Amino acid sequence: MALINVARREIHCKIVYYGPGMCGKTSNLQWIHGQVPAQAKGDLLSIATETERTLFFDFLPIDLGKVRGFQTRFHLYTVPGQVLYERTRVAVLNGADGVVFVADSQLEKLQENLNSLKELAQNLKNQNKKITSFPIVLQYNKRDIPPQYEEVTLTDGTRKRRQTSGALAVDVLDKYLNGANWSAFRGGCAARQGVFETLRAISKAVISQL
Amino acid sequence: MDPQLTSIIVPTEEITQIEECLSRLVEDTGSDYALLLDKSGQVISAKGDGDRQDITALGALIAGVFASSREVAKLLRERDFRASFQQGVRENIFIALIEEQWILCIIFNKGTHIGLVKVLTKKATDELASVLERVRQQHKARDEVLGSSFRTSMEDTIDLLFRD
Numbered sequence: 054m055a056l057i058n059v060a061r062r063e064i065h066c067k068i069v070y071y072g073p074g075m076c077g078k079t080s081n082l083q084w085i086h087g088q089v090p091a092q093a094k095g096d097l098l099s100i101a102t103e104t105e106r107t108l109f110f111d112f113l114p115i116d117l118g119k120v121r122g123f124q125t126r127f128h129l130y131t132v133p134g135q136v137l138y139e140r141t142r143v144a145v146l147n148g149a150d151g152v153v154f155v156a157d158s159q160l161e162k163l164q165e166n167l168n169s170l171k172e173l174a175q176n177l178k179n180q181n182k183k184i185t186s187f188p189i190v191l192q193y194n195k196r197d198i199p200p201q202y203e204e205v206t207l208t209d210g211t212r213k214r215r216q217t218s219g220a221l222a223v224d225v226l227d228k229y230l231n232g233a234n235w236s237a238f239r240g241g242c243a244a245r246q247g248v249f250e251t252l253r254a255i256s257k258a259v260i261s262q263l
Numbered sequence: 264m265d266p267q268l269t270s271i272i273v274p275t276e277e278i279t280q281i282e283e284c285l286s287r288l289v290e291d292t293g294s295d296y297a298l299l300l301d302k303s304g305q306v307i308s309a310k311g312d313g314d315r316q317d318i319t320a321l322g323a324l325i326a327g328v329f330a331s332s333r334e335v336a337k338l339l340r341e342r343d344f345r346a347s348f349q350q351g352v353r354e355n356i357f358i359a360l361i362e363e364q365w366i367l368c369i370i371f372n373k374g375t376h377i378g379l380v381k382v383l384t385k386k387a388t389d390e391l392a393s394v395l396e397r398v399r400q401q402h403k404a405r406d407e408v409l410g411s412s413f414r415t416s417m418e419d420t421i422d423l424l425f426r427d
Contacts, residue, residue: 054270054271054301054303055270055271056270056271056273056301056303056305056307057270057271057272057273057408057409058273058278058307059272059273059274059275059278059408060273060274060275060278060279061278064270064409065301065303065305067303067304067305085425089424089425090424093424095319095320096320098320098323098324109327109331110323110327112320112323112324114319114320114323115424117417117420117421117424118420120413120416120417120420121409121410121412121413121416121417122410123409123413125417125420126319128303128304128305128319128323130323140331140334140337140338141331141334143330143334144327144330144331144333144334145327145330147302147303147326147330147333148301148302148303148304148326149303150303249425249426249427250427252425253421253422253425256421256425257417257418257421260414260417260418260421261414263270263409263414
């Protein structure tokens with residue numbers, strides 16, 4: 054729930070990056086931190102394990118400066134993606150104004166994406182938020198991992214090409230993950246494709262709900 | 264609009280009362296700092312010695328700790344942990360929940376007795392709960408506070424700052 058402090062003329066909004074382990078949530082924040090001008094950002098705070106996996110959350114405050122007389126701040130958080138941290142994700146999601154769901158496009162990660170999205174829907178419901186009207190955008194990350202195929206022979210003798218690994222096609226991901234028709238963006242390592250596009254979309258969605 | 268998505272708007276009069284309450288708490292307990300946070304980690308008001316530069320990060324972390332302890336409470340089938348105390352060598356932190364929405368945090372050193380902090384924090388949380396109730400009751404429209412062109416201006420700023 055966004056906070057508008059009339060006396061200090063400040064607006065605070067909370068955006069949470071959610072998704073399965075190793076999908077690139079922390080990388081999104083690291084890239085944003087590296088690109089946004091110094092005067093518009095605070096320190097990137099990471100509570101991580103010794104192996105640099107997120108333990109609690111990453112936190113990046115972004116100051117958009119004065120807009121129509123109001124100092125506007127976005128607080129960006131990531132949740133820890135690993136399955137065992139489910140309760141920690143509930144804690145970080147508390148009071149969020151918008152969510153970026155970062156999906157890992159790789160074939161072998163499809164089930165993890167589905168599990169994480171289902172968990173997000175349940176957690177939002179537990180916080181009395183309607184997933185249909187709550188601001189959510191999708192980011193299909195790791196688009197640059199090339200798909201690998203193998204030739205298989207079917208029982209009737211015909212040969213068919215089957216994907217064995219790498220990024221799934223966007224329409225396949227849409228089919229499984231985007232039944233709600235959220236805005237979806239493609240992300241990848243090349244110049245951190247899609248990071249700002251995603252951030253612009255979720256920021257505008259949050260502002261529209263103030 | 265979904266009531267869950269409407270913002271909390273804290274008007275000037277309520278902010279003044281919150282600031283007075285926090286200043287009194289700091290003075291009466293001899294604490295170093297008092298912070299009022301929203302449960303999402305945003306700092307509503309802070310009072311105390313000096314101008315802390317780390318206040319935003321402090322807010323995010325304290326709210327995270329509290330939200331985390333709430334999940335621990337659920338696992339223990341406890342309704343909620345209403346307060347928590349963290350004891351350091353030099354500094355201590357006492358945190359109390361206000362009506363599931365706000366978090367009051369007091370930072371104090373060994374010169375202040377925890378008993379005094381607990382008693383006066385209870386008094387302050389009662390006062391702040393009534394402020395919160397008034398904040399919840401008022402239904403100012405967004406445009407009344409921000410102006411009708413706020414959204415367009417905001418979108419322009421977002422495009423300018425978050426560009427590839």
